[in-house]
Amino acid sequence: MTSTLADDLAVALVLAAEADLIAIDRYRSQDLDVQLKPDRSQVTDADRRVEKIIREHLADARPDDAVLGEEFGTEGAGSRRWIVDPIDGTSNFVRGVPIWGALISLVIDGVPEVGVVSAPALGKRWWAATGHGAWLQEAGREPRRLRVSGIGExxxxxxxxxxxxxxxxxxxxxxxxxxxxxxxxxxxxxxxxxxxxxxxxxxxxxxxxxxxxxxxxxxxxxxxxxxxxxxxxxxxxxxxxxxxxxxxxxxxxxxxxxxxxxx
Missing domain, CATH: 3.40.190.80 (D-Maltodextrin-Binding Protein; domain 2)
Incomplete structure (x- = not known):
């Protein structure tokens, strides 16, 4: 059965919830393992754990789709590709600055069609799928639809x-x-x-x-x-x-x- 973008968005939101649970548990942990990658950027055990669980979930939910992640590279091929940053803002994460989160997207034929950004330390999650609007969920509140500003100068x-x-x-x-x-x-x-x-x-x-x-x-x-x-x-x-x-x-x-x- 062919999935719709709404179905794919539902998968991405589940992935974001799983990512939040892992990352927030490791945030400000005294035993957080921090290493430097060859490009001198930081990576933590939380980055790797989050990406691993996302890949495992996608292998079950979307086995025919390709995956590109920051920590473990590319797996699979085809017109549908999930792109994952397990923790965007790792330097912030390491230093206790709350501006960080999981970035999860589905790209179809080179066009980003689904996007979820989840920042648990800020208590915020944003999401969108083409034709379905952009939304923000804040802790304890109902989701609200987003609209950019009308500033023209x-x-x-x-x-x-x-x-x-x-x-x-x-x-x-x-x-x-x-x-x-x-x-x-x-x-x-x-x-x-x-x-x-x-x-x-x-x-x-x-x-x-x-x-x-x-x-x-x-x-x-x-x-x-x-x-x-x-x-x-x-x-x-x-x-x-x-x-x-x-x-x-x-x-x-x-x-x-x-x-x-x-x-």
Missing amino acids: LAEASFSYNSLKHWDQYGRLDQLVDLGRTVERTRAFGDLWSYMLLAEGAIDIAAEFDVKPWDIAALVPIVREAGGRVTDVDGTENALDTLSIVATNGLLHDAVLGRLARS
Whole structure:
């Protein structure tokens, strides 16, 4: 029997609940095992446990689908691929900063169609599937549908940019500063939270460099279903293998890309 996107979203939400139970149990644990990967990024026993349980669940629930995870790479092939970041914001997780969570997505024929972002330390879970809207569940509250802001002028916009170091590394620091001078407000909320605040309408622009497919895929359906737009810094849609992401409320997107373009 062919699954619908609603069915796939239900699977992703179950995976997120399982991920939350494992990760929150290890959060701020005195015996948390932290190691450095070859790229010098951190990985913990929680990252590995979460991804392992997600892969095991998908092997039962969606045995014909491929899986790409940050910690254990690619398994399987085909037009349907689950992309998983077991803990986005591992550095925050290690240091006790509550901005971290599981990113779970289903990509079909290269297009992110289902996305779940679950941040148990914040008491929040966001989700979307194409055609089904974007939603936020906060602890003790009913889910509410999300909508991006209606800000149409850069001079009135709020922008979250993440790491200055990476903007400099990829040769776009001058463009970042230019955009920062143009908008009303700049902050670096960081990691998954920037994009979820965008989907909620709390900020208007989020962008960063040095990203991987598992950093991006789950964010895309949520922002799009909330009415926003997501590309890379050069304006390419569904660019999961790129090194950059630019997300806006849609109204500001072309203006933002223009400010971030190379001279």
